[in-house]
Amino acid sequence: MSLFRLLPALQLFYAQFASAQTSSTSISASTPTALSNNLLPAALLEPTISPNATQISSAPQSITTIVGVSRRTVSISSNATSTSSFSPQPTNSQPCNGHVEFCNRRFSNVSMVVAHNSPFAVAHNAASNQALPVLTQLNDGIRGLQFETHILNGTVQLCHTNCNLLNAGSLEAYLELVSGWLADNPYEVIAIMMGNDARVSPTTYIQPFTAAGMLPYLYHPSVPTANLTQWPTLSEMILANKRVVVMLDYLANQDAVPWLLDEFSYQWQTPFSPTDPSFPCTEQRPPNQPDDVSRDKMYMVNHNLNIEISDLIPGVGPMLIPAYTLLDAVNAVSGNGSLGVNVEQCTSMWGRPPNWLLVDYYNYGNFNGSVFQVAAMANNVTYSQDSCCGTVLSNRAHGKFSQVPVKALFAVFSFLVFLFS
Secondary structure: OOHHHHHHHHHHHHHHHHHHOOOOOOOOOOOOOOOOHHHOOHHHEEEEOOOOOOOOOOOOOOOOOOOOOOEEEEEEOOOOOEEEEEEOEEEEOOOEOOEHHHOOOEHHHOOEEEEOOOOOOOOOOOOOOOOOOHHHHHHHOOOEEEEEEEEEOOEEEEEEOEEEEEEEEEHHHHHHHHHHHHHHOOOOOEEEEEEEOOOOOHHHHHHHHHHOOOHHHEOOOOOOOOOHHHOOEHHHHHHHOOOEEEEEOOOOOOOOOOOEEEHHHHEEEOOOOOOOOOOOOOOOEOOOOOHHHHOOOEEEEEOOOEEEOHHHOOOOOOOEEEOHHHHHHHOOOOOOOOHHHHHHHHHHHHOOOOOEEEEOOOOOOOOOOHHHHHHHHHHOOOOOHHHOOOOOOOOOHHHHOOOHHHHHHHHHHHHHHHHHO
């Protein structure tokens, strides 16, 4: 194990040691937070010192973060007069998932952007759903990685519909990149949501996750399903270094693989592969779930607009491609069919913002990275618009993808010829 991976634990030890050196005779008021200050890594903590530790009835420094307050100490003199002061105590200054405000929030109380079919960023392939690779996605702020999996020659592969149409490589190779990023970013929490398109045993996924070095990061829930109040806070997950929640849509078995969560036992989704630009907020998967159950679980808005092209190819069943030329509007902060409006509508309908905002080509919108602005608004935090997106400049999606439908039809036609030849 590298020294870097031990850093949070070493920092935690330092914080506990430093705490032990403070006064042992003072009477301390309890701190009404989910985590004690002594449980936060030293790198998450920054001391706030009263300007005069001996003044009468001194007030604590303003708390600008979600953990840590000054401890009140009361001293009784021989003439029965008392003075109170506030000893220096650490307050959080290290962001969790980019924001200090998130550290004390539950995992179920943060809205995150999900890259739909994250690995499918293959240039000149109409079956792609992203323009930028996974490391760029994560660096830009993507915290949900969603994709489908297939089996090819006994290996779990990242393919879109069919490995002859788009094959983005093995799951193991993809996870190796994610594992390296997690090691370099010890204060980030992410989710991985996999589609079991081959309907294989959940134990099939143990090998690629193990070989990629992901197992130490995987969160193991204490219950087979969780409501909104049963999730840990981000800081708790960071302290335990269990910073990855992995879900499988079908055939998960948590008795056999405890870290591979049954997705629809923990969250639900709005209509999948939407073609309706109004993006309904109704619950679709799992089917027939009572509203009271849905209101107490995390949920995802599928905000990736598709166009059905099967009518253009006689004899072919339903086939969808992303609405490329509408990405600027679909991923926008405001306007008809925008992600911003969709989040507002779902928040109004369900009484809270969605946990997951699933999008195609996340880097496009009314400005590059506008999807992150929407998430920030849902989370009531600020977003820096110049922090996205990779090496992509200010190209408008409409211009970039103006010829994609033609290319897509050609690719689909070529694929069908291959299948039926």
